[in-house]
Amino acid sequence: MNKQLHLLAAVIATGLLSFSGVLIETAMNVTFPILIDQFHINPSTVQWVTTMYLLVIAIMVPLTNFLLKKFAIKPLFIIANLFFILGLTLDLIAPNFTTLLVGRFFQGFGTGIGLPLMFHIILNFAPLAKRGLMMGIGTLTTSIAPAIGPTYGGLLTTNYSWHYIFLFLLPVLVVSLIIGLYAIPLQKVNTASTLDVAHLASLAIFFTGMLMFLNEPTQLLNIGLLMIGLLAGGYSIYRANSSAEPLLRLNVFKNRAYTTALLSFLAIQALFLGGSFIIPTFIQISLGYNAFIAGVVMVPGALVSALLAPVAGRLLDQVGAKKPIIGGLTITALGVVILILACIEQSIGLLICAHVIYSIGTGFAYSNLMTAGMNAIPTAEYGDGSTVFNTLQQFIGAVATTVVATIITITQAYYATLSTGTSYGTLIGLGCLLILIVAALLSCVFFFKKAPLK
Structure with missing residues (x-):
């Protein structure tokens, strides 16, 4: 029991670090129209608040795969936490856009270590029979952030300033550091590894x-x-x-079950990050609501998705991967279709409903795709498999954010009014995301007919 409590505490400590990064990411998305006005920049420039962060993580995750072979996991966690705190401090006092990006760089550095560290602990210390549950709990700590991030960011931005988004996360990082010092084990390492x-x-x-x-x-x-x-x-x-x-061994791609799960997982990640940019921007510019309302609209769906993560993980442990993954992707696709209709009708009520529906789907499919993919490869390849997942997760998030921001920027320039251009850009962006989800669904359906994922 003591080992289980230590494992849970270690996952929570690293999860809080990752949670803070995702929280800021989604909290800052609702501030983009304000940042555009304050710093006199366009949507393609402001999205670097997200892209810079995700780019650094995408580079740090494979480096962390090496660091985990070279150094004990506890000092790595401490370094990651302290760098994140440095990034928070810089953004708290940021007087200009450049300083804001530098702060995001250090936050990405910290999260780039903390995120793979969390999954490393689960894969190496959690028993196979409980891995789905633990992966669900680990995912919960990061996926619950989008549930409160937009509201958190919108509330502080509307009533105070976007700088306060960073101030109130400092205590969370301190708690994470204290728990980690207690719970994260000093694992032996291979000091002969070279970078x-x-x-x-x-x-x-x-x-x-x-x-x-x-x-x-x-x-x-x-x-x-x-x-x-x-x-x-x-x-x-x-x-x-x-x-x-x-840094990255590509042998894992020879495993078809792993590759199928990975690509479907990335499609959902693109929807997460692309949608978190599109929806708040559409609500503020096309519908005319403030940042707080844009954040509140995102809460019900994101909460549902976060709370379903451990439930879905337990379901995978009991019935296997097919039902939660296929069912989840089907519901996700349906939700995105309804979301497109909501944007056409410009109905905020239907938009909330659509977001909840596709969040139910992602809640069942997202963490289970990663668990199923990792279960499909040998234990010796866990480090490489996890690194590929986490690296491409961040990269596809940056790509999705960049692409939808570019689409909206182009349509805004093409149409006479900002509102009309944003509306058409939103529809095009959501259409692209829907294609990815449908492709993921079809690939999983086809694969399960051949050989089931575990």
């Missing part, structure tokens, strides 16, 4: 080049960065297959 610097650099160049291009795809400079990024991506694949100790 593949070339692999890390090529991954960073690939991620950056892709996001720069997606942010402004018509600029000649960004087209050049895309070419450089693609070359770096090819070299990264080469390093993964030829290096003695690559």
Whole structure:
């Protein structure tokens, strides 16, 4: 029992760190129209508040895979926590947009260590029979953040200032640090591991080049960065297959069950991050409500999705992966269709209903896809499998946010009024996200006919 309590406390400690990062991410989304006005920037620029953060995490997660082999997990957790606190402090006093981005950089650094650390603890210390439940609890700590993030950000921004979003998270990080000092074990490590610097650099160049291009795809400079990024991506694949100790081993992609679960998981992640940008922006610009109302609208659905995570994990432990995953993706697709109709009708009541429906679906499918994917690979590949999941999770989130922000920026420039342009951009963005969810559903349905995920 004592071991179980320590495991739960360790998951909560690392989960609170990740929770804080996701909370700020979704809380800041409702402030974007205010930041655009305050700093005199456009939607493509302001989305770097999210993209910078996710980009740093996408780079840090594979690096953390190496750090977990080189250093004990407790000091890694402490470093991650302290860097996050530094980022909070910088954003609390940020007088300009550049300082705000620097703070987001340090927060991404901390979360980039804390997030894989949480799943590392679950996969290495939780018994297989309870892994679904523990993954659900771990996901709960991060997925509940979107439930309160928009309201939290909207309330503070409307009544005080967006700077207060960072102030009130400092005590959460202190609590996380105290729990972690008590509960996180000092695990033995392989000190002979060496860092593949070339692999890390090529991954960073690939991620950056892709996001720069997606942010402004018509600029000649960004087209050049895309070419450089693609070359770096090819070299990264080469390093993964030829290096003695690559940051990311790609052998996990040979496992079809793992790959199917991963791609479907990424489709939901794109919906999470793309939707968290689209919906508050549409509510404020097209419907004319303030940031607080935009946040409140997101609460019911996000709460449902968060609270379903441990329930869905327990269901997977009992009946397997097929029913919660297929059912969840079907409900998600239905919810996005209704959301598109709600935006066409400009009905905030129908929008809330649609968000709740697709959140029910994601609640059943999201964490279970990761659990099923990890269960499909050998124990020796857990580190690589988890790293790929967490790296691409952050990268696809950054891509989704960048793409929908770019779509809305383009449509705003094309139409005569900001409201009309935002409405059409919202519909196009949601249409793209719906295609991803339907593709994920069909791929899982087809796969389960061949060989079931565990």
